[in-house]
């Protein structure tokens with residue numbers, strides 16, 4: 001495969017998640033590994049992310065971005081969808097099943113992730129406020145509402161809708177943000193669902209690659 005065909009993604013040169021795979025390049029790496037697509041990584045400092053060259057790729061100066069020929073994409077969900085549409089393995093062939101998976105992709109990012117992200121943000125920015133504990137109760141109640149509904153829908157299924165899909169990939173990366181909070185463990189089927197996702201060889205290759213960036217150890 002010529003290097004011109006190999007996509008380039010962007011990622012943190014030094015991720016604040018300290019190699020825990022919580023930054024959103026992880027979901028793009030995972031999708032590329034699931035479909036067996038080699039990729040290059042452009043590592044960016046925080047400063048470089050705000051420079052014109054990157055702002056031309058990403059209007060908000062963030063990572064990840066995805067470049068493939070004359071296509072430049074931002075938004076991890078859109079990048080995963082693009083990868084899923086160009087390669088088999090992340091979207092079913094049946095048209096209705098395909099749209100249901102895309103609905104789960106939106107649900108992961110628009111319905112489940114926001115309360116989880118809001119709690120993470122509060123934990124970083126507001127934990128010293130006198131009202132933090134009360135606010136945390138509200139934020140965690142919002143998360144439990146979503147986890148309860150998701151747990152009920154998943155029940156004892158292996159994946160959200162038939163075979164493993166891009167919807168599961170995004171949902172697992174969203175739920176991983178709760179690791180260490182104890183909240184996921186309140187829903188055993190969600191805990192095993194996330195563990196099932198993390199056990200996938202493609203996940204492990206993606207995780208090891210982003211960890212190698214943080215540890216500075218070559219992945220090859």
Ligand SMILES: N[C@@H](CCC(=O)N[C@@H](CSCc1ccc([N+](=O)[O-])cc1)C(=O)NCC(=O)O)C(=O)O
Pocket residue numbers: 015016017018022023024025049061062063064074075076077
């Ligand atoms: N909606 C966009 C959001 C992209 C985004 O939030 N990018 C973050 C990194 S992933 C989000 C993230 C950051 C850190 C952790 N962490 O655990 O430390 C986890 C996730 C970024 O570039 N931040 C720098 C900036 O905004 O200037 C997408 O899904 O692609």
